[in-house]
Each structure stands twice: as C-alpha cells, then as structure tokens.
Amino acid sequence: MKRLIGILFLLTSLSAFSQKKENPLVQFTGVVYNADSADVVVPYVSVTNISNHNSVVITNFKGYFSFVAHEQDSLQFTAIGYAPVTVVIPANVKSKSYTAKVLIKPQITNLPMVRVFPWATTDEFRKDFVNAKIADDDLEIARKNISRTSIVAMTNTLPRDGQEIQSANAQYMHQDIVNQHSRTNPLLNPLAWGSLIKSITDGDSK
Numbered sequence: 001m002k003r004l005i006g007i008l009f010l011l012t013s014l015s016a017f018s019q020k021k022e023n024p025l026v027q028f029t030g031v032v033y034n035a036d037s038a039d040v041v042v043p044y045v046s047v048t049n050i051s052n053h054n055s056v057v058i059t060n061f062k063g064y065f066s067f068v069a070h071e072q073d074s075l076q077f078t079a080i081g082y083a084p085v086t087v088v089i090p091a092n093v094k095s096k097s098y099t100a101k102v103l104i105k106p107q108i109t110n111l112p113m114v115r116v117f118p119w120a121t122t123d124e125f126r127k128d129f130v131n132a133k134i135a136d137d138d139l140e141i142a143r144k145n146i147s148r149t150s151i152v153a154m155t156n157t158l159p160r161d162g163q164e165i166q167s168a169n170a171q172y173m174h175q176d177i178v179n180q181h182s183r184t185n186p187l188l189n190p191l192a193w194g195s196l197i198k199s200i201t202d203g204d205s206k
Helices: 001-021 122-131 138-145 147-157 162-183 190-202
Strands: 025-034 037-042 045-050 054-056 063-068 074-079 087-090 099-103
Touching: 001 147, 045 063, 054 063
Parallel strands: 025 099
Antiparallel strands: 025 037, 025 063, 045 054, 045 074, 074 087
16 A cells, blocks of 8 residues: 555656746846946856756856856856845746846955964974063163173264364374475485495495
C-alpha cells in the first residue's frame, strides 16, 4: 500500500512539473549609469540572474550588456563601491526584447580602524620594550645643550654675527698696515743666507 501511494505521488509530481510552463525568452539589453551623474557609465558591473541559478554576466568597459533571460526574471546589478540594484523583467514584453537604463548609486563603506604594529610576535614586542631607551627629561636635555661638546659643535656650524665679522676685518686691516710699513732685516732671512753661501761656493764675485 505504501509503495502504491509513493508511485501515485511521483506521478502527480511529474504531471505538475510537465504542466508548468517556462516563461518566454527575452533579449535583455541596457547600459549601467552612475545614479549621481547620469552621463557617467559604470564599467564591469556584475549582473546576477537570481531567478536562473544565479548565472552571472559582466558588462563591458562602457557599462553595456546584452544577454538572453526570461520574463519576470530578477536581475541584480552589483559593483565595487556601489549599492546593489535589482531589476525585474516585466511580463508580456513586445518583440521579445527589453531595454533598460540601470542606475546604481555609489555607496561609501566605512571600514574599522586598523593598527599596524612592527612586531610579528609578542616576544619581539617584549624584547624591544625591555631594551627601549627612556627619553631624556628637560634637565638632561639642558645639560646636553650646555656641554662643551655641544657648544664646540655649535661654534663650528653656526655662522658669525656682525660684531664678529667686524672684529675680524679690523684685525686683518691692522695686520696689513703693520706689515706694509715694516722692514725685514736680510741678516735674519735664512733664504738670503742660503743664496749668499751658494754664490760664494759658485765663485760669484758679486
């Protein structure tokens, strides 16, 4: 009895499935545009036919698409950075062709904040933390600024001010004046003695 009931149920299911009519085919064509700017096309949009085993079609770089679907199929348009849009093909389409201008709206997604640390493991962080150098306080910074090494380095690198330049120029002019009027004793000149000895050796009477 149970086997007979099962056979009858199977035959009823097959009969109902055979009586179910498939919706007519339609050539679905269109272009995907940005909803905020109707003149800007959105390229490479994924078109998923939800009513037909989630088959996917990709639009070209101009947002154009054209494929065969059924009447009353639900088609979902998705793209990165845009909110998904669902378009349903109406029934009783004339000339078996349906054209649509699909508008998808940009969608801004706020991602959670991500902190990147330079340590791969906890042990590396612990090692760097133990060996970390403590920053100098204000007193230590002042001591380093007034140390002899720091002052000498600043003296060698900092340019001279106007007073130092004036003092150096005055000293140079004074030495120039003194050397200009001074007379050099030839007896104290070792080069003159060397020339005299050479002349005597060579027999120069002069």
